[in-house]
Amino acid sequence: MSTLMALHLQFNLTETLRLAEHAVSSTEQAQSYTETEDGIACPGALVWIHDEGVYLMSSGLPRLHDPDRPDSNLLVYADGWNPNTDGYRRDVDLGGDDFAEHLHLTDPAAPLIRELRAAHAEGYRWLQLTVTGTAYEVSVAGSCQRPL
Template identity: 65%
Template sequence: MALHLYFDLRDALLLAEHAVAAAEHVPSFTEREAGTPCPGALEWVHDHGVYLMSNGLPRLKDPDRPDANLTVYADGWNPDTDGHRYDPDLGGDDFVEHLHLTEVPTPLIDELREARAAGYEWLRLTVHADTYDVSVTRTRQHD
């Protein structure tokens, strides 16, 4: 069974716009190892909860916590407000996965902008044991 993670699209788009506007980016592990440049990306993080960040440099700071990066938690996955959650599809290890924003033929940044303008509310990551899909949705499916 798939796990559906929902992120507020308005907040996720704020992170995405920062990432695509930045001149420099934090590369993924694979990009760093290969020495390839990193385009703008949303960093999907699983450690203290499940959240998104911009990979743009300088980092986008949280106005409420000046020493921290701005994060957008998946709905129900902020351990400070929702408690600790576990799902086998996320695995037992922490990770950072890059959701590249400018890859062709369909740049994710364009999809996010168009979806937000059309009234969509959520960025959804559908997670399976060995893969994931990115989509947008108007409503949140309740698990």
């Protein structure tokens, strides 16, 4: 019998909130593949990406540029998942394919942007994505939980 282990991806909350504020203040958004196919407008999102590393970026247009790399988007890497500093990592819960998932910030039922702002004001330091197989959960954490 195998035990399902969760993968905890943690992103610096201050840096993540910068991306989120850019996304919600932008008048135009880069749509996800599904939004484009369905003809639905993106309401503003953090785009969670797995390709060379695991990171977030803003869906807002024009793009939020990295001041250290002016021709690149500003990225917030998950703790321990920046290939430039941490090397290349893999995890079965992220699957074998690269992906981009939109984490909408202004869904009426539970606006993520409000949760991020409140958590930051209360001193939380991390946005956490807990990934198990084909599901994920978004939460905030006060400290970074590194696996042993």
